[in-house]
Amino acid sequence: MVKRMLRRLSLALLALSLLLGAFVTHEWFAQKPFMFRVFLDRSLLKVVLKSPETLTSLGFLESMGFTAHNGELNNDSPEEMDVLLAQLDDLKATLLSYDDAYLDENEQLSKDISLYLLDFIIASKAYRYHNYPVNQLFGVQNDYPSFMASTHQIHDVEGAEYYLSRLEKVKVKFAQNLEGLKIREQKGIIPPKFVIERVLTEMNAFIDTPVTENILYTELVDKIDSVTDFPLQDKERILLTARVHIQDSVYPAYNLFIHYFSILQSKAVDDAGFWHLPNGDKAYQQALKFFTTTDLTAEEIHQLGLAEVARIQTEIVSILETQGYDVSEGFTQGMAALSNEPAFYYEDSDAGRAQILQDYDKILAEINQGIGKAFMVKPKALLEVVRIPEFKEKTAPGAYYQQPAIDGSRPGRFFANLYDIKATPKYSMRTLAYHEGVPGHHFQLSVAMELESMPFIRKMAPFVAYAEGWALYSEQVAWELGYQADPFDNIGRLQAELFRAVRLVVDTGIHYKRWTREAAIEYMLVNTGMPETDVVAEIERYIVMPGQATAYKIGMMKILSLREKAKLDLGEKFDLREFHDVILKNGAMPLTILERVVDNYIAARSLENDRL
Structure with missing residues (x-):
């Protein structure tokens, strides 16, 4: 009797195993998997599996015993990209075949975000070669x-x-x-x-x-x-x-x-602007749409930038005046006096540069301890501050962030540019640390990577206005929490925001209004108070990355406007930590969809309040 039962059980388990195997095989190879999330993850995974460098960066296969990709490099041939682009129409058709009526709220959001991305890539095929893939910054x-x-x-x-x-x-x-x-x-x-x-x-x-x-x-x-x-x-x-x-x-x-x-x-x-390339004007507008995820025109962005530059400069001048600086001739005079004070700079030596890295660590450790006042969610991934490799720091930006490996084998990294000691005034360091680290890029990207309920496309979506808008917004959040209480640190924060507002002006100036490289450099020098080495590197960055620099301020302003809307609609029931959960725990998305998500949150929260 026992033997017969064991035999039946074994047969049942074998049948179940075969059924599961058949199901898994179907989900991987079928044009339309049964499960919507499987379709999304499989579609992205098939792309990632063709990119050994991405697999190394993500670091999730090693824990399963797969390592051979670490000996390979990506296939960067135009033919390989042809193959990928040819698959997009079929991917879109399959995506649309999933009936909205059978998707839950989170799946519907995933579908809308994926569709937005697919539509944009398909529409951009004509401008595939409108870029400079080998330049002074990257390549x-x-x-x-x-x-x-x-x-x-x-x-x-x-x-x-x-x-x-x-x-x-x-x-x-x-x-x-x-x-x-x-x-x-x-x-x-x-x-x-x-x-x-x-x-x-x-x-x-x-x-x-x-x-x-x-x-x-x-x-x-x-x-x-x-x-x-x-x-x-x-x-x-x-x-x-x-x-x-x-x-x-x-x-x-x-x-x-x-x-x-x-x-x-x-x-x-x-000629530096995209306007001089064949169909360059159309390619630039498409770039603006991609980076801002809005339909704002170049002219609208330019005018918005001019208005924001004037507003922020007025705030900075007011602080400088209260600190005893002569600002009778305006912003430029005050910032020139501030930037010439030796007390704000580190020693121009290896020891001075090492101290900068140590002080960044202290700044981040401090805000990590008090971040719970504004956030319920916190990333598990660690963060380290390192110097940008010296072989490329001369033309590299002031800082950048590299996200951690999925399996935790590599921490997130905040890369600081230490080439020009004058480019790291002490009053700017807090703001930069908050932007690249906590609660900025490291915080947002690590939280997204650690979301268990999200398909990979939501964790890795390349929506710059959301990601950079969040990082710029986080600078203001840190100030609101009291971490830039020193007036000079606040100047550093405002100067960083001014820098992003100036970007709106110079990016559109170069690529839309036909400014020369020299004219753009002059405008940025006069209106930011930044060191010339930084300004030149920045302007040259905008020339080879049209539209990207506009995403920061556009994204920040949208998040701030959505926060203000939530405050007005919810009144005393508004909870900043809840609002941040809504922004962070849904992953990156276009600003138009982000607005819808926040509107849905406000409506749901309002309904709860009415019931109470």
Whole structure:
């Protein structure tokens, strides 16, 4: 009897296992999976699985024993992108085939966000080559060494072998990128002269560095040395092979670009704006739509920027005046006096730069302790502050953030630019730390990654106005919580907001109103009080990233307006922590959809209040 029961149970379990296997197989291969979330996650996962560099960055396969992707590089060929773009119409058709009536509120939101993204990408196919993928800020020529240094993990000999594999394969990656550059050249999309000059200077310096001093080699040495009990014989073999690969594979890859850009240089012009490219005006408006997730025109954004610049400058002048500064000639005079005071700067030395990093850590530790006053949700991921790699800091922005690995193997990183000591006045540090760290980028992106109920597209959606708008908004939240109570720290906060308002003016000025690079630099110098090195780097950034810089202020203003709306409608029942939950726990989204989400929250909360 017992044997018969066990046999039946075994058969039942086998049948269940087969059914589950058949279901899983169906969900992976069927054009339309039964489960809506499976469709969303599967669609994104199929894209991610073709990107070994993304897989390394996310770091979730390693915990399941899959590591081979760490020895591969992305296929950057135009043909690979053709394949991806060709799939979009079918993806949209399948997405639309899921009946709204059978979706819950969260699934409906996921559908709307995914549809927004798909519609935009499909509409942007015509402008696919309207960009400068190799420039002074980013591109394979500096993304590759940065990726190898900060993202590729080495915990054992296998990880080091994968590092070598990626060194050897880099020439193919550069050749694939070169194909795309040549297509752009044929279409008349050639970077301005200064961009070509910058990348040539950068790449020549990179290959002129002795192999054993190159970041690709020194970082490998550091990574291996950090591994306890790494076999000495393996270390010697790996380092020898790395030297060979850098000399025979990496440097020749860079020479491909150096040769190409040296010839392209004669075809480049000084015109900086997108307006001078074929269909550049339409491409710029499309860029504005993508980055702001609104239908605001370039003219509307320009005028909004001018108004915000005037408002914020008035606030700064008022504070400077109360602190005893002569502002009889206005904002520029007051900020010039402030920026010339030695007390606001660190020692221009290695020790001074090390102290900056330590002080950033203290600022972040302090706000972490009191963040519960405004937030119910907190990320689990850790955050560290590091210096931007020196080989690229001269043309890099003042700071940027790199999100943590999903499996926790790599913390979030706030990269600070320490090239020019005058670019880090003490009164600006709190604001920058809040923007990049807590409660800014690290806080928002880590919370999104840790949301268990969200499909991956909601955790990783590239909505810049939401993400950068949140980071800029978080600067004001920190001030409201009392963390910039010192008047000079408040000037630092207002100067950061002013900086983003000026961006609205200069970005549209360059690409819509046909300002020259020099005119934009002059406007930003006069109206921000920033060091010239920072201003030049920023203006040159806007030239190669049209529209991106407008997202910050547009996003911040939308979040603030939605908060004010919630306050007015809910009155005494308004809870700032609840409002922040609504913004953060739904992941990134277009501002138009964010407004709908907040409206739904207000309506639901109001109904609860009426019942009470």
